[in-house]
Amino acid sequence: MPFDDLFKPTDYAVPLFVILITAELIYGWKTGRIKYEGKDAFASMFMGLGSTVAGALAFTAIFTASFWVWENYRIFDFGLELTFSLFLLAFVLEDLAYYWIHRMGHRMRWMWAAHVVHHSSQHYNLSTALRQTWTGDLTPGIFFRWPIFILGIHPSLIFFCAGLNLVYQFWIHTEVIDRCPKWFEAIFNTPSHHRVHHANNPRYLDANYAGVFIIWDKIFGSFVPERTDEPCNYGLVNDLDTFNPLRIAFHEWVGIFKDITGAKSWRDRVLYLFAPPGWTPDGSRMTSEMIKAAWHARRDAGKVATK
């Protein structure tokens, strides 16, 4: 199959998303184990729709740049026919790129401005999976895929794999599933691993960035297992007080703009973009490291109930 014939996985998955959300809603209503909130669910799904529109608008530019890199700088020629081994290689490399895009999405405020949207709900259900950014293409995230294009894998195949990766991540946004079989938990990203990623408990901050394979977190030292003695609290360390999609989409961009225009030096302006979220020149706000350090200090002083 030539790469041009590859479909867009997210388009075809939409009916499945609707069916699974409906099923989770009914399951939650019957058992009381899952919570939804109407306005929150609407905001999440509306952000997903907006993300699709924004992605479609930016796709030509992103694809053209990616194709240019592949055409001019590729080292190897993998051909234009899809084989299983090439697909597997592309899928694994794209997932590795996703890991770093995602990790930087939490560690660089410029990229966090886009990614924060996905973490802005205090609920954790399948609708949360659809709460996606409108501004992801305005960040340096795309550059993390360029090494794969330079290696020689065609951008169409990589974007196809990125779509599959996103579809995979839909089902892990749930509290319906507690734990998967051990072998699966060891290799793949699961609801348990991803609950930790969405939690704002200090212990769980900045963990489990994986898309499909949790092994990247284990290799790069960001894996934190979910604990039965510490349930996840979801949301941001400074939660949003709104369901307004415009505020959800742009609040961090507004924050960056205000910080940069009020900064006293060029060093500070640059760091407001590239330093971790919460960084300020005078340390008046808390980064995740500061929150974790404060939590460790409290734990060492015996003020935290859990071990």
Next chain:
Amino acid sequence: MDPVQLIGSLTAISLLAWLAARLFPTRDKLESSDVIVDYQRFNPDAQIETPILSKTEDAAIVPVRIPAGQLGLVTKLGDQLVCRTLTADQPPLTSIVGNRLTLSHQDFTQPPLTLVYSDADIAKIHTLIAALTPMERIPHAV
């Protein structure tokens, strides 16, 4: 994007959100105990006094004894709570007109809030907020 697909998606989203709202109705009132738990979760070492609930029982000001120079604000968003710590470093724009307290944060994370209080509570709140930020109090709406 295909307009039919767009309208279809919006319809599906609206129906699912409507179903979620029907199946999971939100509790109407904010309880003092919920405010305390939420504020202490984000500020475990703070020593606080009894929260001052608004008349509409959807928000509360939390007097903070220690550390000094802080005030808590807990609001109800759907079935969840949102916690803010107001400090003298980054005070919200504040005004009190009659029994109405209006707070505007200097960011884009929260729309301006108007909270209605009883006469006794608004006087307490005025004292608490005046300690954080200079503020004009207008006794009656103009």
